[in-house]
Amino acid sequence: ACDRGTVTxxxxxxxxxYASEQAMxxxxxxxxxxxxAGYLTDNPVGxxxxxxxxME
Incomplete structure (x- = not known):
């Protein structure tokens, strides 16, 4: 659809x-x-x- 110039x-x-699933x-x-360490609140990954x- 985007290639034709029509986006719904x-x-x-x-x-x-898709973006929210991939972010998760x-x-x-x-x-x-x-x-x-990924779960800690002071870690940027957390x-x-x-x-x-x-966003999910």
Whole structure:
């Protein structure tokens, strides 16, 4: 649809859904890489994880 120049609300919603799902996947992988320190409140990775969870 974007190649034709016609973008619908459904296309935009699908993009938002995909982006929020991928943010959660990547944040989860980052937390796994940092181990227990990834869950700490003073760690930036923990904040990324919490923010991604809010967008989910």
């Amino acid at each position: 609300r459904q296309d935009a919603a699908a993009c938002c859904l 996947v990547q944040a989860h992988q980052a937390v796994q890489a940092f181990g227990g 904040r990324l994880f919490r923010d991604a969870k809010l």
